[in-house]
Amino acid sequence: MLQSQKYVLPLLLLFFGVIFLGFLNISLGSVNIPFKDVFASIFNLEVSKETWRYIIVEYRLPKAITAIITGSGLAISGLLMQTLFRNPLAGPYVLGLSSGASLGVAIVIMGASVFGGAFAGILLSKWSLVIASSLGSLLVLIAVMLASLRLRDTMAILIIGLMFASLTAAVVSVLSYFSPAAQLQQYVFWSFGSLGDLSWNEVGILAMFWFVGIILAVSCIKNLNTLLLGEQYAKSLGVSIQKNRLIIIIATSLLAGSITAFAGPIAFVGLAVPHLIRQIIPVNNHSILVPAVILGGAALMLICDIAAQMPGQEYTLPINAITSLIGAPVVIWLLVRKRKFLF
DSSP states (O other): HHHHHHHEEEHHHHHHHHHOOOOOOOHSSSSSSOHHHHHHHTTOOOOOOOHHHHHHIIIIHHHHHHHHHHHHHHHHHHHHHHHHOOOOOOOOTTTTTHHHHHHHHHHHHHHGSSSSSHHHHTTTTHHHHHHHHHHHHHHHHHHHHHHHHHOOOOHHHHHHHHHHHHHHHHHHHHHHTTOOOOHHHHHHHHHTTOOOOOOHHHHHHHHHHHHHHHHHHHHHHHHHHHHTTTTTHHHTTTOOOOHHHHHHHHHHHHHHHHHHHHHOOOSSSHHHHHHHHHHHHHOOOOHHHHHHHHHHHHHHHHHHHHHHHHHTTSSSOOOOHHHHHHHHHHHHHHHHHHHHHOO
């Protein structure tokens, strides 16, 4: 109880940090909008310019919410995978979900060159890519879950996930080799990731997947703490390893799979955020780590989106490039410091 109270202040600082970064994210862009008008637009008050209200409500607010969902979802997925596999370098895509999604999108985009006219346009629509990405992630998830039912060794599941990732990446490489330049370029643009292309309906669907994934993750908190002590000890306490493993895999798949489907494959956030949070809150207790990681992931993604949209400029940088530029040095720094990982 005392330990939980000790970390109330860092959690509150993270919470208010996310709120501040959210307002800052909405106010910055090719057109800088004052904070007071951002606040007025969100709460339907009088604004200085009606065009600002349209920009905020129809474009920037959905993008900021997408950034919060994406960052928090990937971060909590990374924490779940690192705890399940007791591996500090495990991430949300370690099960091959991102590679499966990439394969689905690659098949649709590169297969569209076979068809002409309106049918090719249908294949390359936004919802077609979302469905293809979701199906690709789902197929990999089913394969991994079937393997998890037959295997007792958790590390074997990790290896199988990596093998699925390698297999699907190889198929994507073959498709890329034989694809026309236009389709190949479109696939590359999808792989950059994007937070700003979602409508309110799409944000709502993504939020539903996020909510279910977070609920499943929260339901596992007690068992996650037990898993840190080893599977044998967890079994001695009556924890069902196989059931718990399935719940964790499903939660990670819902979060990482839906985010990849709607925003593209976004790297390093899920890997880096749990370690960054452990530098701020050095505990093993997941009842503290889970909310801290959710808030930390949202904050980091908002920061990356602010950097990507180049405030005052007309163009934006690929969000995947920004997260990698920030995430990779963090992981290197952690390894160079040789700080003991809390596993």
